[in-house]
Amino acid sequence: MMKEAVASPVATAAMLKQKMNSRFRRNGIVYGLISGITFGLYSTIVAMAMMKDPFLGVLGVFAAPLVASAINDTMAAIWLVIWNVMKGKGKEIGRSLVTIPGLMVALAAVFGGPIANGAYLVGIALAGAAAIPISALCPMFGAIFARMFLKQKIDKRVAVGMLICVVGAALISYVNPEGGAENFTLGIIFALVAAIGWGLEGVFSAFGMSMIDSNIAITIREGVSGIVYIAVLLPLFAATDLFASVLGSVSPMLIIAAAALFTAISFLTWYMANSMVGVAVGMSLNITYVLWGVVFAAIFLGESLTPTVITGAIIITLGALLVSMNPMDLFKKEA
């Protein structure tokens, strides 16, 4: 039987509307996934850069990752400024910085960049790899803060999916703690600070972005983070000499420039996803970077895939799926 060939204008409008809504949501989810994949690429590429000369044989645990983060974030900011100027949004940067939402994004940058990342590095140094799964709790804090400050509701399906993602991420990154780590508890506390910092970043940035363009928000984020690293953290951890010598070496700088490009894409798409499908979904998809990081490390750095890692990867994928879609929809026929 043939269906009516020409729909009424009302029906057409409704159809177009539904199409647009589902496209908006689908794009948000795709952005969230891209943010995870590119962050995994960034991690792998930075690891490659750190195998190059000025980084090799550096004393102290913090200097190398801090220097890499400082250069990476600053370069990502430069990439983003170029992108925004090309898109005719150059003037928005200054305009946004002098408003309260712009300042909230800057605050988000401090929470997520130097504070969370700094605490993460200290946590790993003190408690060993056990700190990594603790830091993977960040989507939970993000969701809790989003509920508190942004009144974003989390439905049961998203909450369960998020929990599964966190468990998967924890499993992937968990390595048996080597005995005798001193200040283990303190390290775990630092890792918690990192998770809270990243959670706060998600919420502050989502809020700021309701009032300013997400492309601009992320440019401010990377720029502020880079500056605070260079002005505060590098001197604090006595890493300025290494910073200077890396700046002068071509090969690691080129690699970090590539990594920074992926960082820029990752944060851009993460912030977009957060503002399109909510912080809980955005962060859960973003956290799949743990999975991608492992995959890319296996491909490019020849690291091994253990059964734990593979199990964790499957769990994370299931969690991310549950967050982004209702499994019941698979069985429902589209009308």
Place this chain on the structure above:
Amino acid sequence: MALLPIRSRVLLFMSTVQQANIDDAMNALKSEYGEEGQFTRENFLDHMLSLQANGLIDEVHYELNANGELCMYYAINDEGNRTINKYLPKKWAQNYKQVLTK
């Protein structure tokens, strides 16, 4: 005078009208941002959808316009008005009201 970030400006515009579609917003802001490369329909749609996703404006209805394109109408809600009063520089809201009463 320095301009507001355009997304905030769109929200401020929404606080001065009962409801508006993308073309209304673009017409109203043309004199301020019209010369900039970012002044595109695509970007305005993005601003509206993000303001909506963040719960600051609501979609009130939609229809097909004369060109057969989908056209949505939005209205600011309480949260949107609260956000403007709380986070936008006061002089902006005042300036705008003066413009309106002139």
